[in-house]
Amino acid sequence: MRLSVGGRLAMVSLGVVVLVAGVLAALMSVQLSDSGQRQAEQVTRSVAETLAHEPEVAALVRERDSDTLQPMVEAILSDADLSFVTIMTPDGIRLTHRNRSEIGEPYLGSREEALAGSTHTEVYGGTLGPSVRTIAPIRADGADEGEIVGLVSVGVTLGAVQADLAARVPLIVTAAAGIVGIGILGALYVRRSARRVTGSYTPRELARLVESYETVLHSLREGLVVTDHEGRIVLYNDEAADLLGLPPATTGQVSLDPREIDMDAALAEALVSGRRMVEETVVTGDRVLLINQEEARDLTGRRAPERGRVMTLRDRSELQALLGELEGVRTLSDTLRSQTHEHGNRLHALLALLELGRIDDARRLIAASTEDRQALADRLVAGNDGAVVVALLLGKLDEAAERGVALDLDVDEPTPALPLAPAEAVTMVGNLVDNAMDAAAAGADPRWVRASLTRRAADVVIEVSDSGTGFDPRLADPFAFGASTKDAAAPGGRGVGLALVRDIVAAHGGTLRVTADPTTVRVLLPAPVEAVTA
Template sequence: MRRWSIATRLFALQFIVILALTAGAVAVIWADARADVDRDAADRSLAVAETIAHDPFVERAVAQADPTSTLQPYAVDIMAATGVDFVTIMSPDRIRYTHRDPSEIGKQFIGTIDRALAGQSFTETYTGTLGPSVRAVVPIRAVDSDGSGPVIALVSVGITVSNTQIALGERITTVLIAAALALLVGGAASWALSRYLRRVTAGRGAEEMSRMFAYYEGVLHSIGEGLVLQDTARNVVLYNDRAAELLGIPPIRADRRADPAAVPLGKLPLADEVAAVLARHDVAVDEIVITPTHVLVVDRDRIVARGGFVGTVTTLRDHTRLQELTGELATMTTLSDALRSQAHEFANRLHTIIALIELDRAPEAAELAVSELELSQRLADRILTAVEEPVLLALLLGKSAQAAERGVTLDVVLPQRIPGAAVPPQELITIVGNLIDNALDAVAGSAGAVVRVEVEPFEASAGLRISVADSGAGPDPEVADRLFERGVSTKRTEGHGIGLALVRQAVARQGGSISVEGSRFTVVLPATAESTRLAEADR
């Protein structure tokens, strides 16, 4: 059985509350109106009774031998003129002189008269011959010089309850119409609100919404990709733990996940590259964003609900390790290609040496073999004796072979010894490999092309200073300030502009710095706790 939706429950609750409030208001108004009608009837009856009691005509008439003959027509005229239901004039011993029903004349009055006999006027609700009525009883005094003569008769004027209810009904009709209108307006407002809630909640119940929130919460914080939700003003509404890790911002506390407040982009410690992407309005597909610590692939889409555009969702994938592996693969590929080229070249030279030997020209063959091996062997021996890190060793050997193929002289200046693990191997590949590639691309094809690589330890051999320079003129001054931004390159062809950005990122991860002076790029990598420990162990 499907449970009621939130909209239906809210509509039913509001309608019941409105109905109860309307009923309560009608009851209160009914009681107040009834009290007003009874009070008006009592006041009118008292006013008419006192007027009659102070009429000299009545005083003279009650003193006659037959008061009824004079007072009954008088009472009938009073009833017709004032709209009261009865006017009863009686003797102090309750004998009626007048009555609405002539057959009741001469009989005893039914009601309270003690207070009137004592000289007081009063009102009451009492059931007499005409049924329940609101009546006033007033004493009729003999005219005296001081106005306090004896009570010679009594007058009772009243309005039956049935007539008061008629007056009450006229008032209640208005009240009921107003209550019906209030109920109608309140019901319409509740229906409109429930319709809106049904639209925005898709007719789901509270329990279903709670389960959906729990599911979405679990998915949001368990996926391996970063997720950032923004509203139409580009404020960050929600992000998961992975996004906080990739963007370097504090995670949302668990007690605020149910109702997180939107945070303006400017208040989050975001990298400029990421902030620029999140501040845009367009859709992004597989866009590469390089931050000081990560290489991110960004996908961004618009969120459109039934009411229109409501915000954007951005997913972040970490490709830092992929870029590192790509760099390592490129280095190994370079070394492999260089070795294959050298093998082909050595085969040609070996055939030449064999031919010289067959021609009985052994001295020339020996001289050719030694001269060709001397330069490369000297470089290899220098690198092998100085570099203890195998990855850097392979990188430098591979780049030297690659430089030779491209007609560039690679001059490597190394200290007596570079301790292993001073810098993580993957960071060395990214830094040194991209700087050498950049230099080779800059001078390849030019006359007398030279690339110089200098590696110098400092801080008791725990830190490294790496310098790569070429014989070219250096980068264009117009792009020098933006050279380490992604997509900025001095090359004309596409597919460039990421190598130096990766260098900057790797240097930042190591807490180092990079500077450019002409065609010389200098990277300073400070000592770390691990590199210091290894340097001290080697001493």
């Protein structure tokens, strides 16, 4: 039989209640039985002592007057809840009995204690069956002391006691049934409550499910954090502990307030607020995290915000580095391709001039080819800190010329040092210039791009403007990962470049700003400490 956790809890609860009700009913029966027997003992003792101290009874016993004593006893039996009242001589000959045929017969029962002068109560099987009986001595004139002239035995059969108990059985049954009824309601409530939490799983299925969840939880390469409705962290896996600097994940009860632990303020705010997050980038320490956060769902798949939120975290640091290197290689390869094409054209023109004997025109062509970039080349040869960026921009001149775009470069001298690794510098500047050239090339004449690298106080400013129509209004955030209107199959059409720019700027504590007319992307980065103090 397949019983869910809730069903088993309900069955156990109901079984316990039924057991308790049965035990209580048995205890009540025993108590009532004992109470009935004690009451019978008290009644028989009271009546026996009353008759024993009655002078008239003592006189009639002395005279052995059964004819007078029997009606007296029958009257007592009719008025009192007694089974028999037997008056006898000291040697045990009955003077009265419920059954008149027993008068004159010997009394069945112990008389020793009564003959010794004391009142005695016992359970004994007589002619009417087992009974609770009290036997007391009758003294002359009913006095407390003196000659014992007879004995009186007053009893209640156990059948009568049990009949009285049977009359109370409906009360016991009703009480037990009431307890069982309450137990059934409680069991139904327990089943419903447990089902709400555990569904229809059996204990074995639930144990297997929990074991599977634990395995998956701690095997995920993504960080997983679960918060309650107050924003407190109640569950997280090993990867989340590593990414957020939390204590090692355990299977015990966890309750951490993100605001009270060493955590990035923006991330703590997101956990506490529980706001929905979709592929949002958060920079914490030297890591770039891609975060999603949604409301928890119940077993039916419906949203259950009262159960908290679920956050997943992916470390994009390594991915960003790889994408940055890829973008850098792509940028450099495009630049080399453009330069190769441009130099090829110039070599063909130079060869034609030489074949025609126009030596002066050939000299002028060679001078014009080098004049525009000589200043930038001198800086590169000088080997200062901005050499990588200068080399990149130098290569972009040929690419821009090939695409029919005028590229205007404004670089301070000496070239400002950037707080970036060479690969990061190539990725950021290359992507900004590439996107600007794409926009300008797609627009109307005149097509131009202006790129500047300048120093402003303690900041390095990179500014790229173009003559294009601006960012596509269909993009809510053009710097979001995957945001692009290009063909995804086309080179550079995956919405990665500008997202990398944003991540690099955020990772180095910079700011990114976009303005229109003309479209301008302005990046401010804190200058390296050596450059500030120089």
